[in-house]
Amino acid sequence: MVAALTSAGGVIALLDEDQEELQTFALQKLNGLVDQFWAEISDSVSKIEILYEDEGFPQRELAALIASKVYYHLGAFDESLTFALGAGQLFDASAKSEYVETIIAKCIHKYITLRSNQYEEPETAVEIDPRLEDVVERMFKRCEEDGEFKQSIGIALESRRLDIVERTILKGTSHELLAYVLDVSMTLIQNLDFRNKTLRLLVRLFKNLQEPDYVSISQCLVHLNDPASCSELLRELVNRGDDLHILMAYQIAFDLEENATQDFLHKVSNDLASAPAEERPVDGDAMDTDEANKPTDKFSKIRSILSGEESIKLHLEFLYRNNHTDLLILKNTKNALESRNSVYHSAVTFANAFMSAGTTSDEFLRQNLEWLSRATNWSKFSATAALGVIHKGQLSQSLALLAPYLPQDGVSGGSSFSEGGSLFALGLIHANHGGSVLEYLRNALKNTQTEVLQHGAALGLGVAGMATDNDDIYVELLTVLHSDSAVASEASGLAMGLVMLGTASAKAIDEMQVYAHETQHEKIIRGLAVGMSLIMYGKEEQADILIEKLCGDKDPILRYGGMYTVAMAYSGTGNNKAIRRLLHVAVSDVNDDVRRAAVTALGFILLRNHKQVPRIVQLLSESYNPNVRYGATLALGISCAGTGLMEAIELLEPMTKDPVDYVRQGALISLAMILIQQTDATNPKVGTVRKLYEKIIGDKHEDSMAKFGAVLGQGIIDAGGRNVTISLLSRSGHANMSAIVGMAVFTQFWYWYPLTHFLSLAFTPTAIIGLNKDLQIPKFEFISNAKPSLFAYPPTTKPPTTAVVEKVATAVLSTTAKAKARAKKSEKEKGAAEPMETDEKQVTEAEERKKEEEKDEKKTKKKKEENFEVLENMARVVPGQLKHITFKDDSRYVPVKKGVVGGILMMTDGRPEDKEDLIMPSAPSAESAGVAKTEEEAPPFEPFEYPFDN
Secondary structure, three states, rough: OOOOOOHHHHHHHHOOOOOOOHHHHHHHHHHHHHHHHHHHHHHHHHHHHHHHHOOOOOOHHHHHHHHHHHHHHOOOOOHHHHHHHHOEEEEEEEEOOOOHHHHHHHHHHHHHHHHHHHHHHOOOOOOOOOHHHHHHHHHHHHHHHHHOHHHHHHHHHHHOOOHHHHHHHHHHHHHHHHHHHHHHHHOOOOHHHHHHHHHHHHHHHHHHOOOOOOOHHHHHHOOOOOOHHHHHHHHHHHHHHOOOHHHHHHHHHHHHHHHHHHHHHHHHHHHHHHOOOOOEEEEEEEOHHHHHHHHHHHHHHHHHHHOOOOHHHHHHHHHHHHHOOOOOHHHHHHHHHHOHHHHHHHHHHHHHHOOOOOOOOHHHHOOHHHHHOOOOOOHHHHHHHHHHOOOOOOHHHHHHHHOOOOOOOOOOOOOOOHHHHHHHHHHHHHHOOOOOOHHHHHHHOOOOOOOOHHHHHHHHHHOOOOOOOHHHHHHHHHHHOOOOOOHHHHHHHHHHHHOOOOOOOHHHHHHHHHHHHHHOOOHHHHHHHHHHHHHOOOOHHHHHHHHHHHOOOOHHHHHHHHHHHHHHHHOOOOHHHHHHHHHHHHHHHHOOHHHHHHHHHHHOOOOOOOHHHHHHHHHHHHOOHHHHHHHHHHHHHHHOOOOOOHHHHHHHHOOOOOOOHHHHHHHHHHHHHHHOOOOOOOOOHHHHHHHHHHHHHHHOOOOOOHHHHHHHHHHOOHHHHEEEEEEOEEOOOOOOOOHHHHHHHHHHHHHOOHHHHHHHEEEEOEEEEEOOOOOOOOOOEEEEEOHHHOOOOOOOOOOOOOOOOOOOOOOOOOOHHHHHHHHHHHHOOOOOOOOOOOOOHHHHHHHHHHHHHHEEEEHHHHHHHHOOOOEEHHHOOOOOHHHHHOOOOOOOEEEEOOOOOEEEEEEEEOOOOOOOOOOOOOOOOOOHHHHHHHHHHOOOOOOOEEEEOO
């Protein structure tokens, strides 16, 4: 029996020998003993190091390996890594031990750090040890051999190695890995330049697939801001000539319209307009003249889609058809609030605008004309602007709809507040799709000196001309800014930011900064501060210089603008540097407004990581400073909008009872944003929150600010006739520019109520709208594989039933009871008949029977409910429902897009020879509006004689 070794002392002693053979033998033995006797060996580690440093020693690498293992056990990982690199090939990167895993992790971390520094600071010569590169290369090979492609790609992206990314994708399952890289690029890569290079690589790889993924290619090109390549892609698809590629071109056009800026779409459209007329399908044979003209026709359709006309028309039709606005909620709220209070009047106006957003239904206003007429001054401005939210998207008839309110040439005496509001309304109808109305609004701004009209026209220009980079409009707004009118110049400062949105224009930033330091008006400085933040939208590191300037300014309003610049520049990136800056300011700035803005901005940065937000703002939501608590409510509402996230709701619920009124207001608004389009089945808090709104609105002792929040909450939770959600990310998972900007300007309602209307920019219709190759709406069905009650519309509020006076049980004296009992006993003895059952008894029994029947009915309903639902084209499909949507195997129409689908979809027709059954538009159009007017007008009376006429 061999005795167990209790010491490595004998082997260590051999290291002192002069003969290389004995030293080599000692090292070989120690390599096997080091994990057991590392503490003992560590006393002699210097001897092992001397052997490694001796270049003439044949087993230098073995000495390095042992030294590395000793230092690993001692916890000195940097020294361990250095010696592991010296071990060369003896360090086996494929071994499955804790030591190897730790050292490889250290290798990778060091390699990533050095490569990132090398990439971001090329002027500083950062050298990387070739031995380190060798270990990392071996690790990449090991990942590929083990099939761990995603792990390899993750490290390659972090270490800026696009060659490895490409190699791994080509070795693995290409399409799945490409989708993974696209997702990681948009969510985790924080360097803008490297992200763009990755997207360029993806464009090339998506094109080289056996079946090119055109949808993903177009998404990459939008992020690369490359309209020329986009138009080239669309032209290539159209010129293929077959239906499938033409449908794909239309689908891409719809996706571009949803995700790209006006300026980008304008460039693509202009590029397509210049497409040569003689272009032919690449695989076409000889064809007649009509067929030869087809590509030109297709291009005109694509341009129509890119202009936004088609999608706006379709969304308008969907919202008009499926309008489920519950006007009784508004009526009850209006009756519960004192309409002479302008805050309450405005609140109900905003709630109605949100509830009816895009539905074209102004029924509530028509029913309450007398109440509406009580609006004065800026309340009247907001009430008129609300028409823009209600009729959003009615581009062709916007001027006709607003004609009674718009300023008329040569006509004075109208209310300037109503006229100013109508100009803002015009902009809201054309939000992000200015077109011809921009010229009208420019003239309106130019031809008036009334500051209220200038305010409305500037806001209208800003919202309609978003991201157009239109220099003429900018100059016009700059002129108004220099008038130094607190009301007009504030709106023009904000509008300048909207027009130059995302351009990072140095000229605009300089002019706005200079004027912000010159003017004495806080309102103007605030308009400029928010405007500057919008110019830096999506610019990430490029905005850092401006952020530093604004955050270091002694004026708190400009520091406030600095917080919004961080929010806009890094929105949806989850950038750690930006988050650290905001958290630092949130707890350190001396100004409450700046601290509130810093916390609010966290919601914009963490759009894609909304599940992290409750954890990050938890302590801030318990801050002693109410402004910080308010910021925490908005951060939760912004990032978790439409998700129904329970962690966020659990943080907000206690804040609805906060001792400070505006914190309660923020919590009530944010709850609505989170619970929009949630049902009692998907989130049990929906009913509780709705009742809470009613309770607060009906409570005479509640503060007006909290009531304002509750009324706004009612409007938001039922927005767009219960057919829209608030989504700051598009369906494809990318930042939704107009929604983010709308939300950012909406948060300024803290200072100026009319800006509340900007929230309508964040409303996204939730529908599946299928189109055929002629952009018509065919009738077809699809399946939602979930219980109908799970995603059903909320039940409508029941009007109060006619009060039935119940019989109250009469008080009976004990003496009377005894007398009755004696009489009854004597009657029984006489053999008299039993008395009749009383009315009360019959009523109670009938009620009990009714309750039992209702219970049985509910039970049978529950039993009968199917696990699926058949829906028709243009049906409401909420975001959580999309993953349950499937198309029947024998369905005539199938989406041209693969994967989880929603929104506007181009459909391939499986039976083109059959006649199509189409859904005809029913939403009011320019023509139908004219017809309706003539129909509604009563005919004049027939001539008649009055009998008593003398």
